[in-house]
Amino acid sequence: MIDAALIHQCTDPQIEIAIIERFITEAGSDNPLSVTITAGDRIILPEPPRNADDAVRLIRRFVGQATVRVGITQYPAGYDVSDTTEISADLVDACQNIRMGSALFGKVYRIVAHARGEDGSDVFREAIAAWRTGMFQDAYVFGEADPGPVSGEENVSIEDSPKAMADSELDRTTPMSEQNFDPYAAGIRVDLSTLKGQENHE
Known part of the structure; x- marks a missing residue:
């Protein structure tokens, strides 16, 4: 469980803290060293990093070859990176x-909110789906320009209404439905820890 005080201290001021708290709960990780690697229909499972240096080496190894999500927010490690040496x-x-x-x-x-206009009831759910896949309306969402503040954003409810709870359960139990546009959608798991001995002989 991530300390709420840490979220309050570190969240970007342009987004409501309540939104980020729910975002981390639904799409994030409790482990700051978490590195999730997917390629095609596989989830690659190397030996988990024990410290920050291990994590950086692992990220640099796979960025550009697979989708790499990192840390508490499962941040896309390859976003806005032209060289792996930029990864810190x-x-x-x-x-x-x-x-x-x-x-x-x-x-x-x-x-997502700008695209949906006044029909904002599903903004959070669609934003989570876009975060997970990297795609929204057939475009790479991370590379899109920021449209700026949303009019009436404070009126968009993110409370756990029965519909929101149902959507949340659907998100967790049917992840592939959110990854229709994801070239690295999760599927088969591959444990690379058994290859460690082989790498030492290369």
């Missing part, structure tokens, strides 16, 4: 990850 331990620092992840999710949320 900031990605697995709890506060920095929340700051970067909340800023990027805030942009995704605003993109």
